[in-house]
Amino acid sequence: MLYKNTALKFLLFSFLWVSTTALAHSPDFSSIIISKTENGQIVLQITSSLTAFQQEVNYVNGEGAYTSPEEFQDLVLQLFKSRFSLILNNNDTIKFKNLKVLLGHETKIITEITGITTEITSIHLKNKMFKDLHNSQTVVIFLLDGFPKEKFTLQRDNKHELSIILEDEDWIVPTAKSDHTSLKYLPYLITLIIGGLLLFLSKK
Structure with missing residues (x-):
């Protein structure tokens, strides 16, 4: 069992190393890894290209904000x-x-995490550090016992946020309410109706 866990972690780290190396030139991609060190510290690591950090810092603070x-x-x-x-x-x-x-x-941000309880039933993670970059995507991977093993992607479609809950020993994404989906298209429907009405009146 120990061999299998070690092999799994090695494969995950190998995948992440290859992925981040291949994407180091692209400011659109970043990764978040939450893992535990050999001495028991829980560490968060955010990795992206230096260009991504520079572009976002300049966008928020303006050119020449640092010397x-x-x-x-x-x-x-x-x-x-x-x-x-x-x-x-x-x-x-x-x-x-x-x-x-x-x-x-x-470039990396590395920090120690404190305050994690023993039993985790829900996770909400938000990372909007690179939200102003075109097609920004962040891969999130948890390498901790009791956390989901699959990787997740934060992007514009999910507002760069991840919300998951534990149900029957499986991590799932809560289903959005249906009324939100229908209301989302209401402005387009109204525009279509008004446009059709104006076209009908112009022909009259």
Whole structure:
């Protein structure tokens, strides 16, 4: 069993290494990994290209907002604190400490996570750090016992948020209410009706 778990983690890390290396040149892609170190610390790692961090920092703060690597790192951390959150069991907001930004062609935010309870029944993760970038997509992977094993993708369609709950030992995405779906298309329907009416009157 230990061999199988070790092999699974090795395969997951190998996949992530290949993926992030291949996408290091693209600002549209990023990854989030939550894992546990050998000494028991739970760590969050957000990885993307340096270009992605630069574009978002410049978009939020304007060109010339920083003049040194240290100032840039501070702005990245401000972005993280205002646009990232992790809530477990609906009300347990996770805390972060020892925040660091590791600059490079592949830039990382690394922080220790505290406050995770033993039993997890729901997860809400929000990462809008790169929401202003065209076609921004973030792959989320949990490498912790009791968390889902599959990967998830945050993008514009789900507002860069992930909400899942544990039901009968399976992690599922709650079904959206049907009235929300129908109301979403109401403006288009009204426009179509008005357009048809104006076309009919013009022919009269």
